[in-house]
Amino acid sequence: MPSLTSVLGVLDPTSDRAVFRQIADALREAIDKGRFREGDKLPSETELVDHFGVSRMTVRNALSLLQQEGLAVSEHGKGVFVRPRPPVRRLASDRFARRHRDQGKAAFTVEAEAAGSRPEVDSLEVKEERPSQDISARLGSPRKVLARRRRYLLDGRPVEFATSYLPLDLARNTPIAQPNPGPGGIYARLEEMGHRLDHFDEEIRARMPSPAEVRTLQLASGVPVIHLVRTAFDAEGRAVEVCDTVMAADAYVLAYQLPAN
Amino acid sequence: MPSLTSVLGVLDPTSDRAVFRQIADALREAIDKGRFREGDKLPSETELVDHFGVSRMTVRNALSLLQQEGLAVSEHGKGVFVRPRPPVRRLASDRFARRHRDQGKAAFTVEAEAAGSRPEVDSLEVKEERPSQDISARLGSPRKVLARRRRYLLDGRPVEFATSYLPLDLARNTPIAQPNPGPGGIYARLEEMGHRLDHFDEEIRARMPSPAEVRTLQLASGVPVIHLVRTAFDAEGRAVEVCDTVMAADAYVLAYQLPAN
DNA sequence: CTTGCCCACTCGTCTATACGAGTATGCATC
């Protein structure tokens, strides 16, 4: 096995770059060059202390940098590891198009099984609520809304949670207010109820997760979330649903196809 | 002025939650409640040390958490501040549609001025290169490509940098190989050259920036980047351009409109 | 063989101290 010096090099005492940054640089370079691969254990804090001849806080500072960059994750009692890249779920822009509406299962389940993963849906909750200001504005200021919350998991790992909001006058006492709205999901039910869907608006943001989101999605440090808000409009131009989704950014790539004219 | 105790409360010594997390919680809550607003200075490390009766490293640990969450930014010699939310640039999905192709200025310039900001383009560079494996695959494996790099700034702040790649056999000795390709940009030139554009594919990811990206975009810690790769296809189905864009996530919201059928 | 404990190793948290470096202010000097 190669010596730590050949893998990580040594510090440059003449450099004005902070020592912990030099250590982080050395580790980052070693990872980039494949000397450490996904899931590999990095040298322990003690080993790095001995190798570089610095104090433990300095080493921890360096490792903390790598974790903020999303390059490494630490596991209490085990060590610090190169962060494994999870399989990525690709969301096509036409995933809610009418022609793709499966009559049996939910879109998430169909796609996950096609990709060879085990899908789960979780923390299902259907409630009547007063809408937040933002949701209210998007739905045309209804007094109350029906909120459908759920969390999605892939092979046991939470990847996304979402809340759908519908004006209560539209959804009350319909299959939409049931935990399972039936084949084709709530979009199929909306169309059966005479709200032929015309188009969707999607807004995409990326940001660091709140502490609550870190818990719900079991996010490693250095992993942002993608925040997607989709509004569904019927043929009369009425907003009939808003779906607010927060996704673990390391589990998703969003794909859109756009006409050129 | 209110006492720190009334703003931040006190520690719960019976809690098993780490002290630095309790301090971070207190600050986060104060920010959420508006006790500290955008751009406000948080209490200095020394003040927090005195108030909570802990060591400075513990306070720094707490402040570091808030910075990782993107809630705060520190400025050497000045203090730690609630991170200001910059104005957000909204990118509509039809921004490259033919009907919007302005005959005078670049899309970025037009949009920025409409929003009342001062746009700049920077580090313009046009080069012939060997494509990376990824770019090569997207463009149908050309031996060489023309790469057009540039950085965009809004009111002096870098918000995005992008590289366009075109197969060299298509772009060599054309206006596209000039730093300024002329009115309507390279898409207008491509269409003049007989490559009528048919559609665009866009792929969106979010992740933490590399150290190089932090420098180029002058990113605060706790700010992810949005990575967008757009491929332009002509009417024959040939990929004629790939544009690789990295955006400061706190400066953008992407908006797409999708048909329902 | 299985169970259960101990121990060694890992990272997590916290204290105390020191000095460096960037910023802003006021005061003395020119």
Add this chain to the structure above:
DNA sequence: GATGCATACTCGTATAGACGAGTGGGCAAG
């Protein structure tokens, strides 16, 4: 009044030490 310096504040970096807590292996007892 303008210049420049001293100073006091800010955060940045680094050391040394201590104890806690999670993990896993080995060994001894059953």
